Amino acid sequence: MKISKIKSLLLFFPVLIAGCKSSETVSEVKVSNSKTVLQAEDFKHYADYFNRMEDENIAKAVPNDSAWTWMESNIPLFECPQDNFEEMYYFRWWSLRKHITDTPQGYAITEFLVDRSYADKYNLIACALGHHIYEFRWVHNPKYIEQNVNIWYRGNDGKPMKKLHKFSSWTADALYNRYLVNKDEKYLLDFYPDMVSDYARWEEERQRPDGLFWQNDVKDGMEESLSGGRHVRNARPTINSYMFANAEALQTMATMNGDTDKAAYFKAKSEKIKNLVEQKLWNKNDLFFETLTEKDTSSNVREAIGFIPWYFNLPSKNKGFEKAWEQVKDKEGFAAPFGLTTAERRSPRFRSHGTGTCEWDGAVWPFATSQTLTAMANVLNNYDQKVVGKEDYFKQMNLYVESQYYRGRPYIGEYLDETTGYWLMGDRERSRYYNHSTFNxxxxxGLVGLRPRADEKIEVNPLIPQDKWDWFCLDNVLYHGDIITIVWDKTGEKYHKGQGLRVFRNGKEVAASSKLEKVISE
Structure with a gap:
């Protein structure tokens, strides 16, 4: 049912083929008749404001004058009583579509709007590809991210782009998690051979004799870190978590493809990496996952990358690993006035040796913030622990929202000062609209809590404290070919759909609770 249902929605409305020009890219998928509660036109003022608030520095496939048409056709709608959350939600969709680029091979998604000397063809940079897939999986029209992935893996005369491995990657994991949203098994398995070859290439390039993977911090996209260096071959929590997740995804793809031998092959690989990460990267004194140096000794410094294992649910449950999350609440750890730092603040080397252009020695980077918050949501959903709670998640999401302003306007850039909130590259054109993180x-x-699953049940677990908001609504979510609506209405007087938390599939209620708690449809 699933992909056929999606295609039926797509076919009902005009969708343009790859390679069309900018003026032709505004006719997208529309499912407005399936919305239950919210009306798109009520949110058009956000796009109008964003269009007016500053110059359009660079126009690509969907210019500003077509921004709202694209948004109306492609994005879930969101409403809440906290204005900055709502504004930032629409700003991040508005800024995301700026990076959709027309190429001779189809659509591509850029990281910077301005050209970068170290980019591949079409100004593509692989560092945030996983983020792009996770964010674009909620865009109704699949062509943007699908054509982008196709360019990356087949755009070099049928082979991967030359600079695909310039940065670490969790692409196989991201593609599988996209499948959990759209259930397009045909597309996923079409790229299964590419992902198998890609995994083998990473093993050839970066695997140590003990089975762990090494990486320079710059090729993790995290240069000038406290634990690494541009030419140091350390075993970092980043690439090892990515390779664990890619192996897990490939195990599942192999099973879907009926290849039991390959499924067992990748299961063994993921289990080996998991054990090595827990045994070798866990610092029992610091109670944290830390980088292992070339000399096989711990770097003895806590960095935000130590939270990444939970991004992929790698750490075993009930073995004490969750103690690491105490550091997100500790002002000597990662808790700063404007968000989560990239290194612990207690370190004498904190913010000590950045280059002035890329400083991962403590400053706040949205790339890392979005990884940590994804990981925290997994901890709150999948681990039985009392170290962090919904209040902690909401606090950090609130700081993430507050940090994304510059000169009084919504802004997303490269990195910022943890105490002042000042965007350290904010006056450089390259930094504006930096597409290097997730938010929506x-x-x-996380916040609204729609948890993608492989089965047909709908699971919702909002990470909003019970008394924080009296109401909110997420509507027009294209999920498994259906339109999902999630409503929280404390009194029942805001949306008139009933009191409490309610979940609708194509307008029909499928789950409900009087409280903000996990609900799962039948």
């Missing part, structure tokens, strides 16, 4: 995926899967 966090809003959907």
């Amino acid at each position: 995926d966090l809003m959907i899967t």
Whole structure:
């Protein structure tokens, strides 16, 4: 049912083929008749404001004058009583579509709007590809991210782009998690051979004799870190978590493809990496996952990358690993006035040796913030622990929202000062609209709590404290080919759909609770 249902929605409305020009890219998928509660036109003022608030520095496939048409056709709608959350939600969709680029091979998604000397063809950079897939999985029209992935893996005369491995990657995991949203098994399995080859290439390039993977911090996209260096071959929590997740995804793809031998092959690989990460990267004194140096000794410094294992649910449950999350609440750890730092603040080397252009020695980076918040949502959903709670998640999401302003206007850039909130590259044109993180995926899967699943049940677990908001609504979510609506109405007087938390599939209620708690449809 699933992909056929999606295609039926697509076929009902005009969708343009790859390679069309900018003026032709505004006719997208529309499912407005399936919405239950919210009306798109009530949110058009956000796009109008964003269009007016500053110059359009660079126009690509969907220019500003077509922004709202694209948004109306492609995005879930969101409403809440906290204005900055709502404004930032629409700003991040508005800024995301700026990066959709027309190429001779189809659509591509850029990281910077301005050209970068180290980019591949079409100004593509692989560092945030996983983020792009996670964020675009909620866009109704699949062509943008699908054509982008196709360019990355087949755009070099049928082979991967030359600079695909310039940065670490969790692409196989991201593609599987996209499948959990759209259930397009045909597309996923079409890329299964590419992902198998990609995994083998990473093993050839970066695997140590003990089975762990090494990486330079710059090729993790995290240069000038406290634990690494541009030429140091350390075993970092980043690439090892990514390779664990890619192996898990490939195990599942192999099973879907009927290849039991390959499924067992990748299961063994993921289990080996998991054990090595727990045994070798866990610092028992610091109670944290830390980088292992070339000399096989711990770097003895806590960095935000130590939370990444939970992004993929790698750490075993009930073995004490969750103690690491105490550091997100500790002002000597990662808790700062404007968000989560990239290194612990107690370190004498904190913010000590950045280059002035890329400083991962403590400053706040949205790339890392979105990884940590995805990981925290997994801890709150999948681990029985009392170290962090909904209040902690909401606090950090609130700081993430507050940090994304510059000179009084919504802004997303490279990195910022943890105490002042000042964007350290904010006056450089390259930094504006930096597409290097997720935000709306966090809003959907974390804050509102729609948890993608492989089965046909709908699971919703909002990470909003019970008395924080009296109402909110996420509507027009294209999920498994259906339109999902999630409503919280404390009194029942806001939306007139009943009191409490209610979940609708194509307008029909499928789950409900009087409280903000996990609900699962039958």
